[in-house]
Amino acid sequence: xxxxxxxxxxxxxxxxxxxxxxxxxxxxxxxxxxxxxxxxxxxxxxxxxxxxxxxxxxxxxxxxxxxxxxxxxxxxxxxxxxxxxxxxxxxxxxxxxxxxxxxxxxxxxxxxxxxxxxxxxxxxxxxxxxxxxxxxxxxxxxxxxxxxxxxxxxxxxxxxxxxxxxxxxxxxxxxxxxxxxxxxxxxxxxxxxxxxxxxxxxxxxxxxxxxxxxxxxxxxxxxxxxxxxxxxxxxxxxxxxxxxxxxxxxxxxxxxxxxxxxxxxxxxxxxxxxxxxxxxxxxxxxxxxxxxxxxxxxxxxxxxxxxxxxxxxxxxxxxxxxxxxxxxxxxxxxxxxxxxxxxxxxxxxxxxxxxxxxxxxxxxxxxxxxxxxxxxxxxxxxx
Numbered sequence: 001x002x003x004x005x006x007x008x009x010x011x012x013x014x015x016x017x018x019x020x021x022x023x024x025x026x027x028x029x030x031x032x033x034x035x036x037x038x039x040x041x042x043x044x045x046x047x048x049x050x051x052x053x054x055x056x057x058x059x060x061x062x063x064x065x066x067x068x069x070x071x072x073x074x075x076x077x078x079x080x081x082x083x084x085x086x087x088x089x090x091x092x093x094x095x096x097x098x099x100x101x102x103x104x105x106x107x108x109x110x111x112x113x114x115x116x117x118x119x120x121x122x123x124x125x126x127x128x129x130x131x132x133x134x135x136x137x138x139x140x141x142x143x144x145x146x147x148x149x150x151x152x153x154x155x156x157x158x159x160x161x162x163x164x165x166x167x168x169x170x171x172x173x174x175x176x177x178x179x180x181x182x183x184x185x186x187x188x189x190x191x192x193x194x195x196x197x198x199x200x201x202x203x204x205x206x207x208x209x210x211x212x213x214x215x216x217x218x219x220x221x222x223x224x225x226x227x228x229x230x231x232x233x234x235x236x237x238x239x240x241x242x243x244x245x246x247x248x249x250x251x252x253x254x255x256x257x258x259x260x261x262x263x264x265x266x267x268x269x270x271x272x273x274x275x276x277x278x279x280x281x282x283x284x285x286x287x288x289x290x291x292x293x294x295x296x297x298x299x300x301x302x303x304x305x306x307x308x309x310x311x312x313x314x315x316x317x318x319x320x321x322x323x324x325x326x327x328x329x330x331x332x333x334x335x336x337x338x339x340x341x342x343x344x345x346x347x348x349x350x351x352x353x354x355x356x357x358x359x360x361x362x363x364x365x366x367x368x369x370x371x372x373x374x375x376x377x378x379x380x381x382x383x
Contacts, residue, residue: 002028005030009030012085013036016087018168021115022058023053025172029341029344033077034055034058037064050328059355060359063378073378075103082176083111083176093114115168117130118193119194130159131159135154139197142214143222145222159195163199203221206220226275226279234284235289241279241301241302243301255295288305312330356381
């Protein structure tokens with residue numbers, strides 16, 4: 001029984017951050033019902049549903065939102081929901097007749113969560129975009145990469161999932177808490193450009209203090225420093241070092257064999273390139289496993305760089321059950337952890353329309369209503 005057990009959420013199917021947000025809330029116990037397009041239930045899916053992990057944990061109903069009967073089905077679901085998640089471009093929900101004003105008129109306590117890249121208004125609000133574009137506008141993409149090289153997109157972790165899904169999830173939970181006090185819902189405008197900018201708060205503070213520059217790859221956390229870096233080992237694998245604090249740096253010097261030699265001060269930036277070369281030669285002298293025996297578990301702030309194949313098998317991850325297996329698919333488990341109301345994966349990912357009849361009955365529709373809606377082409381149950 002996760003901490004959000006008892007809350008009902010309607011999710012309009014999308015890609016990326018919207019499904020990720022819905023997955024997080026479902027893992028924490030919320031009953032999330034996904035509304036898929038009718039065409040999706042027909043099914044031309046390129047990837048089997050069991051591998052679409054962001055869709056795990058919730059049931060799916062298929063509606064043809066071009067039909068007024070389906071819009072009314074959606075509205076009846078929204079009337080019984082505590083929150084809603086949608087990730088369309090600004091104005092799409094309004095054109096469907098499912099905008100915040102109409103939904104809140106039917107359900108005044110509703111928390112209406114909106115996920116976009118650029119936000120609900122602004123000069124770029126109507127433009128298409130992806131994670132890489134949103135983080136490009138925030139200073140984040142410019143800051144990630146090595147000296148003299150191009151910025152490196154950090155997968156889609158910073159925009160879609162960090163700046164998008166996590167901020168929408170936080171906004172929805174905060175909205176639910178506030179609604180319990182006020183009895184009133186509200187709109188949560190979660191824009192990835194805002195969230196990714198928020199993630200950069202500390203870096204902007206360090207820059208304002210004069211400790212960080214816009215020169216990529218020359219700063220403390222962007223591979224400029226020799227003590228915060230990834231190094232190759234003799235077997236072609238990699239290890240990570242993050243010995244920022246002086247006491248951790250001393251241990252790095254000790255375990256790498258540099259202690260006792262004549263060395264520059266740790267924070268002498270002019271010496272960073274030469275020190276990086278020295279450490280690179282040292283780490284290249286042993287295999288990754290040999291360095292793990294020397295440094296893993298120490299205060300160096302060390303970890304091997306594991307592949308996605310290796311990560312689930314690491315002893316620490318195995319001990320914490322950081323990765324779990326469901327329906328034969330290894331995947332990250334729910335996070336964070338709760339001592340009294342632990343989260344869990346409620347079910348494997350659903351195919352579009354897999355639970356149309358079952359879920360609509362549970363949300364108050366009669367058998368006769370379902371038959372009529374199916375005959376009208378407003379709903380569909382996938383095979």
